[in-house]
Amino acid sequence: MRANGNLRAHNIHNLGRPQPTLPCLVTGCIRRFYNRSGRTTHMQSQHPLASEEPDIPSSHHSSSESSSRRSQSSRPGTGHAATSSARMHSRSPTQTSAGDEQLEAPGSRDDQMEFDLPEPDGRGTYHPNINGRICDEHGDDIPPNTPPPPRPSNRGPDNWTPYANRVEFEVADFLYRRNQMSGGDIDFIFNLWAASLAAHGETPPFANHVEMYNVIDSTPLGDVAWQSFSSEYNGALPEGDIPTWMTSEYDVWFRDPRILVHNILSNPDFEGEFDYAPLQEYDTSNGAHRFQDFMSAIFHPFSNFLISHNSQDLIAEDPNTIGSMFVPIILGSDKTTVSVATGHNQYWPVYMSISNIRNNVRRAHRNGVVLLGFLAIPTTDKESAKDAHFRKFRRQLLHSSLAKMLESLKPGMTTPEVVRSPDGHFRRAVYGLGPYIADYPEQALLACIVQNWCPKCTAPADGLDNGTYGRRSRDHTEVLVEEFELGVLWDEYGLVGDIVPFTNYFPRADIHELLSPDIxxxxxxxxxxxxxxxxxxxxxxxxxxxxxxxxxxxxxxxxxxxxxxxxxxxxxxxxxxxxxxxxxxxxxxxxxxxxxxxxxxxxxxxxxxxxxxxxxxxxxxxxxxxxxxxxxxxxxxxxxxxxxxxxxxxxxxxxxxxxxxxxxxxxxxxxxxxxxxxxLCSSITESKHIKAVKEPWRRSSRFEALNQMLLTNQRLDKLAASRIDFASRGMLTGTCLSYILDKLGLNAPVHNAEAIQVRLEDEPIDIPHLGRNNHVNADLEADADQDAELEGDAVAGPTVIAHVDLAKKSAKRIYADLLADQIGEPELTTHIQQFLHDQLHCSDSNSEASESGAGSSSALPELHEKITLYTSAIATFFAPSDVSGIGGMRYERIRAVDTWRNGPGRYDCVFISTDPTVEGMRGFDIAQVRLFFSFKHNGVHYPCAFVHWFKHVHDSPDENTGMWVVEPETREDGTRFASVIHLDCIFRAAHLMPVFGHEFVPTYLSYTQTLDAFRTYYVNKYIDHQAFEIAW
Structure with missing residues (x-):
């Protein structure tokens, strides 16, 4: 495509004081130094057994062969964004611009060693060549059963560097990350703390906020320095008044993506939720091909991600990449406004992740999606906004900036480099540009197409749905650009022909293929x-x-x-x-x-x-x-x-x-x-806006806030990296108090480190602790509204069997006959006795005798004990498509209470499993819970629900709405059919919406009356994604 030289990048610099760039000589150690003497001191104290220089095996291929192979597999684009070409690689460690050591893999593998494919683990068939074989730190293959080498950061269970102890870390993490306290308030807290300790001759963990910030800043883990470059218009200037955008400089801030990828890859928190090789998944019950995580899709005939753009050869056919681990880079960008009221405060963050992390982790785990940088947003007056030169400059700036930001990843896209992976092993990684998450206007900018055209196919703007069109591709676009003038490209093909997509500067990258779906x-x-x-x-x-x-x-x-x-x-x-x-x-x-x-x-x-x-x-x-x-x-x-x-x-x-x-x-x-x-939904990046952009902006002085926001993000990353490191060494078990008392050998109160108590209204429930690998799916939290019913949430931890439990706190104890009078249910005692009879005789072989005996009140067991009442129950179930934990579990509270939020009562509806052998709604009935209670009989505890039943109106869903219709089930005298059921019969809560029909709703009617005011109701399968899966 035609390149344009009207944009110039310069002035690359770092944020704050200069960063140390000299790396430690021990592979995997993240420390860097300002000079050789500092490194020598570090080597002698931390790595006394390591040699001064690493052992470098000889390469199997000459540098000329490697260079030739690279020139065939990677065709760099031409033009303003190509600021540097791919580096020449050898087997020796090389120094990158960020000072991070790069280990090169040998050009061919040892033919004498036999290797197994990754274990199937029931998920499917793995790629035979790009299979993520383990290796040593030099890139040489090792036997599959070799244990991983120790991590450099594993300094034992008592080393809290750079913090003095756990208290220091917990205080810094709480004040800076969780509470987000201002510097002045931090000083006030430490002053009070110092006053309380003065009589004992002790001091608080930090003297003031400056000391605390300095300790956080000194953390080597998660330390990826911010860099920037400036760009400006470099074309011909008009005579007379020159628009300000032509003379302005535009700063782009970013962090080295290669180091960010290394940090993600080496994160032990991702172990068990990480794909080291592409695979094909099949449902063992019906043989259906499954598409779940990205790595289960790219090993497929429809995918082009393992294909080289130039030669159309698979990466796996390159001898240099056999046995390597493919690491597709996920990018996402989305402009966001931090404050509408105070004027134009827009930022354009770019986020990055890797496709090896599974979807449930990426949606739940903030450390799986990192902030790469901030793009510049050129602005001008309304008169110049529609100027063709300005619009072209904006497009150029976007693509040039992205190409420059990702530059350090390019060598590793053709030559594997050795990296540490979540399981602690080293592997040879080959990078590649993967999915790009963006909204349509940004997709059009990225694909260099005219607005209202499709970035994926050649359908014209005025005929998007008038036929079948061919797909867009980099090859097709380049042919068109060579053959036609810019005006023809714009009008006939919807192409902006004088802009080079940033993907053209990287191998195997086609922007039309990379743009991902955005739900x-x-x-x-x-x-x-x-x-x-x-x-x-x-x-x-x-x-x-x-x-x-x-x-x-x-x-x-x-x-x-x-x-x-x-x-x-x-x-x-x-x-x-x-x-x-x-x-x-x-x-x-x-x-x-x-x-x-x-x-x-x-x-x-x-x-x-x-x-x-x-x-x-x-x-x-x-x-x-x-x-x-x-x-x-x-x-x-x-x-x-x-x-x-x-x-x-x-x-x-x-x-x-x-x-x-x-x-x-x-x-x-x-x-x-x-x-x-x-x-890959943009809700992931929108939720990231809160932590990476909006909250840091609120913590800033609001004046030239970007540098302050960058520093805040850097400190948050360091705190997160420290927490992961300490947790992986077992140093964050229990509370801080229990940890200290245990160290002092004092008797500490019993603490449950595996659970925390979460209070909803006045009733607590126990939920697994959000510890390692127990993070909450956050992709639906981007615009959380305070008016939402906060009656359910994700459950951390692994997948467990669905269950329903009564609330931990009971309301009161009462005799059943007295309760029956209070709630207007005269047959309540009989219903309880009938339930107990059924429970006691459920295993009787003579069912007819049991049924005949049940009809006589004299045959029913006596109930002398009080029953215990509860106002709610907790349903825990598997709902991976909804807001859920890593294991896909979610909980919701089901209410049955006579007064709710100082108003009328609330009696929720539930799905009752009546026939587990039938799928969909035919296996469920709907009931409204009127009472949650429990009682004991002969030492056996019975958790129960008293319900009013609904019945299906038809034997299939409503044709127009697609939802089942139910109506209250009544007797001839108009009273509701009711019964007592065991809590185990309840699957989860159900949502009913009235069948309004053509009638207008009385304006006085309230939502608290809805479930009592209509004749028929829809079983709302659209209330959440899990209901959609069962209410069909």
Missing amino acids: LHQLIKGAFKDHIVTWVHKYIKARYSENEANIILDDIDHRIALAPSFAGLRRFPEGRGFKQWTGDDSKALMKVYIPAIEGHVPPEMVLTLQALIDFVYIARRNIIDSNSLNALDDALERFHRHREIFETSGVRPNGFNLPRQHSLIHYHKMIRSFGAPNG
Whole structure:
């Protein structure tokens, strides 16, 4: 592609004082030094058995052979962004610009040694050549059963360097990371602390905040220095007034991505959730091909990630890479505004991860996604904003900056380098650019296409959905650029022909292939909220008079507001009539929108929404197999068929041609290329904004805040790295107090280090401690709303069997007959006796005799003991597609209480498992819990629920909404069918939405009355992703 020299980069420098660049000579040690004498002192004290220089085996290939091989496999682009070419590599350690030692792998492997493929572990078939074989620190193969060498940071269980002890570290971590206390307040705390210790001749851990910051800054772990370079316009200047953007310098701050990747790779926290080799996964029950994590997708005929751009040869066919570990680099960028009220405060962060980390960890673990840098945002006045030169400069600056930021990774994309991996072993790593996470406007910038064209295929902007088009590719684009003028490229092919994509400067990188699916912006905010919801409202306004339309829209808002309380549901007390929408708002609206509009719009519109939301929920699954892809295709076909109603009704008279909606046709192929999209969604980067951008900005002085934000991020990374290091050495067991008392040999109170107590309202439950590998899925926390029902959350730790438990705290004890009078359930005692009878005789072989005996009250067991009442129970279940822990577990609180938040009572509904042999809703009944209680009989404890039953109205889901319909089950006299069930019968909470029909809802009705006010209800399978999997 045509390059342009109108942009110049210069003035590379570091943040703060100069960083030490001389590395330790021992492989894996992260210490660096200002001079050789400092390194010598370090070697003598920390590595006395190490030689002064490492042992360097001879290379199997000459440097000329290596150079020739590189020139064939990597074609560097030309133009302004190519600031340096690939380095010449030898077997000896080389010094990078960041001062980090690089170990080169030998050009061929030892033919005498036999190696096994990675153990199958039940997941699938691993790639035979790119299989991540272990090696020694010099890159030489070692037997598969060799134990990993000790880590340089493993200095024993009592070395807290740079902290003096655990108290110092815990104080620094609490004040700086968890509490985010200001420097002045930290000084105040230490002053009080010093005053309390003065009489004992002791001092606090730090004298003031400056000393504490200095100790954090001295941490070698996680230390990746910030660097920057400046860019400016270098083209011809106009006569007369010169726009300020042409004479301004634009700073780009970044950290060495190679060192960041090394830090991620060596993190022991990722062990067990890390793929060392590409694999093909299959469902053992039906043989369906599974696409889950990225590494389970790239070893597939549809994927091009193991293919070289130039020769189309597999990486695995290069003898230099056989046995190596492929490390695809994930990038993501997204502009964010930190404060709308105080003016233009925009930042453009770039995040980085690696594809070897599995999706559940990337969604849950903040240290798996790191801040790479901040792109510059050129600004100008409104008159110059549309100037062609300015727009070209902005595009150039983006691509040149990304190419420069990633420069240190380029040598390792063709020649493997030795790295330490999470299990402690060394492996030869080959890097490659992997998925890029971005919203559509940024995708267009990255792909160098004209806005409103597709970055994945050649469909024109005015015909995105009018046929089948070929895919875009780097080769195809380069041919077009050579053949046609810029105007033809722009008008006929939607290409910006004078900009070189940053990916052209790296091997095996095609920006059109790398752009990943984005559920949040393409599907939820785009196709659902900005498109379909908007069109529904336009239809209503066009179909009815202004007054009638407003009445209908108000009724839809009231219907939305009537959604019963449910764990994690962001309620809309006034409907959806507010201006500023977040991602969580759109997700919440999607959960309740279909029942709210049904009856007010044509069935075809409801069917359109059903198809689209089905598509979203299938795409959002944690594991997608070939059967899921068939269901995805079916949902897409239904969506395209039913959405025609918006064209025929006049809402979209000119058709659709919307890039975000058009992207749905590419999801099938992208899932086969990238794995499940939930591991690459922009909600991950949006959630990272909070910790990496917004909170550091709030902690700054707000004046020229970027440098302060960079320093804050650097300190947070060092604290996180220290915590991981200390935890891996078993130094953070128990509380800080119990640890100190144990060291002093004093009797300490018993502490449960494996659990913490989390209090919801007034009832605590025990949840596994968020320790190592027990992190919470955070991809849905980007725009957390305080109005959401905080009745459920992720459960840390591994996958366990689903279960329901009564709350830890009971409400009161009472005799059953007295309780029956209080709650207006005169048959409660009989129901309990009937339950007890069934429990005692459940194993009787003569079921008929048991049933006949149950009809007589004299045959029922007596109940003399008081029963214990509870206001809630906790359901814990496997829900990996929802907000969950590493093991995919989630909990939710189910309420049965006569007064809720100083108002009316709340009685939640539940799924009751009635036939485990049947899938979907045919195996479940719905009931409303009226009472949680327990009692003992003959020494046996019985946890129970008293429920009112619903029954299925039809034997299949409603055709228009796709949801099952239930109604309260009543006797002939109109009273509700009720019974007592064992708590084990409850699977989890269920959400019901009324079948509103064509009737308008009374304005006085409240959401607290919803479950008692209507004749029939939808079993809302869209309330969360786990419900979608069971309520079909």
